[in-house]
Amino acid sequence: MQNEIKIMIEDENGRIDKQLSEKLVDYSRSQIQMWLKKNYVQVNGEIVKANYKVQKGDVVLIHIPEPETLALLPENLPLEIVYEDQDVAVINKPQGMVVHPSAGHPKGTLVNALLFHLDHLSSINGVIRPGIVHRIDKDTSGLLMIAKNDQAHESLAKQLKEKTSLRKYIALVHGVIPHEKGVIRAPIGRSTVDRKMQAVVDTGKDAVTHFQVLTRYDGYTLIELQLETGRTHQIRVHMQYIGYPLVGDPVYGPKKTLKGHGQFLHAKLLGFTHPKTGEKMVFEAPLPEIFKNTLEKLPKND
Structure with a gap:
């Protein structure tokens, strides 16, 4: 287990999944329900389900599991490279393509395509988002700048910030x-x-x-x-x-x-x-x- 969250119920009442989703704003309700389903949530030392009604004084302990490791593989997907040199690339992303992998989109993303078509990508954003300086939504089309090394990434990110x-x-x-x-x-x-x-x-x-x-x-x-x-x-x-x-x-x-x-x-x-x-x-x-x-x-x- 990677982490634990401990919560004391003060005056709240109602289903535990609802109460936790209101308290833990960094996590989705579906994620919290998954924890309950997999017995990661205890109240006063006992495992509870999503329909448990919290009471004043309850002590909730959540065991946050290790995140799933995504296998990031190059994929020969169609990719329109508008410009490329040793430092940067500009991509025209089509509608329907997710920029980088996530639990819901482990493959078929722009990053998978970049790994196949480009020889180098910056590492600043970690293994799941190599080369990605900025994003556009899955169903938004158009231009994205890609960094092929860390120096280029820092420069492009600074330009965005400034x-x-x-x-x-x-x-x-x-x-x-x-x-x-x-x-x-x-x-x-x-x-x-x-x-x-x-x-x-x-x-x-x-x-x-x-x-x-x-x-x-x-x-x-x-x-x-x-x-x-x-x-x-x-x-x-x-x-x-x-x-x-x-x-x-x-x-x-x-x-x-x-x-x-x-x-x-x-x-x-x-x-x-x-x-x-x-x-x-x-x-x-x-x-x-x-x-x-x-x-x-x-x-x-x-």
């Missing part, structure tokens, strides 16, 4: 935005309603998104977005927050939406200073076919 890199996205949102551009400044953190989601919350981290209207359609708007910060699901959360959720977003958007492969969000433009040469580099990736075809079918709102 906001000197350039990242522009194209998104299709529900609703017709009346103004030409805007800035959303709203902190993002874990949702208090659904722990699997992010949300604008007072306790969240600062998040800033700039947007500009490109084209208005009947019931929809095509926008360009530029990030100042890189919070989880930032664009998706911010656009929902101001009332214009992304089309096709299965988490933050409406159920009635246009058919696609997830949210219509594309990392179109990526710019950074080369870690070794100091050259300013800018790359652009065209919209995926399904995105272009969807726009062509929409009547414009002139």
